[in-house]
Amino acid sequence: MSVRTRVLLGITVILMLAGIGSIIGYDSSKAKYKLFREHRAQFDAVKTEALLLMDSLDERSDVGNTFIYSNNGNTTSPFHDSVNTEMQDKIAQIAAWSGDSLDFVRYSRQDGKPLLRFIFDWEREHGPTYHIVYCASQSMVEQAYAAEPVKYKLTPLADGWYGIEIE
Numbered sequence: 001m002s003v004r005t006r007v008l009l010g011i012t013v014i015l016m017l018a019g020i021g022s023i024i025g026y027d028s029s030k031a032k033y034k035l036f037r038e039h040r041a042q043f044d045a046v047k048t049e050a051l052l053l054m055d056s057l058d059e060r061s062d063v064g065n066t067f068i069y070s071n072n073g074n075t076t077s078p079f080h081d082s083v084n085t086e087m088q089d090k091i092a093q094i095a096a097w098s099g100d101s102l103d104f105v106r107y108s109r110q111d112g113k114p115l116l117r118f119i120f121d122w123e124r125e126h127g128p129t130y131h132i133v134y135c136a137s138q139s140m141v142e143q144a145y146a147a148e149p150v151k152y153k154l155t156p157l158a159d160g161w162y163g164i165e166i167e
Helices: 003-024 028-032 034-038 040-060 085-097 138-146
Strands: 066-070 102-110 113-120 130-134 152-158 161-166
Touching (some): 034 085, 040 066, 066 085, 085 102, 102 138, 113 138, 138 152, 138 161
Antiparallel strands (some): 102 113, 113 130, 130 161, 152 161
């Protein structure tokens, strides 16, 4: 075997081992939450506006479970009637950055604390459904998801922000 053949064979083996290592070490939840890490300011802006909007609506009626955004195609507008154009633009930008896998932005209260969920890939077209959730208390998030008939994996992302991967 010539030196050139040995070198090429060595490079091939190294590349194969590196490829196998990256596949084994790949964590899909980290890739999903990359959207949050890269655009956290946008998520924070939507959170701030959503909390103000829901406080305003709550003064007039019980907001319960409110879909601020719904990309299911069953309505003429994907946004709740009370969502202003600026907030619509912010949510639409997150949807675009996600490759249009953002299906819902849902607001509710868990023991009086706001719970804001960005729900991605509801139909599981690109893997498991995952949520990016804001709540001041991790135990409240755990309590909310424990009440759901699903298994989930919770990943803390930042202060008050959590990733939820539905299994």
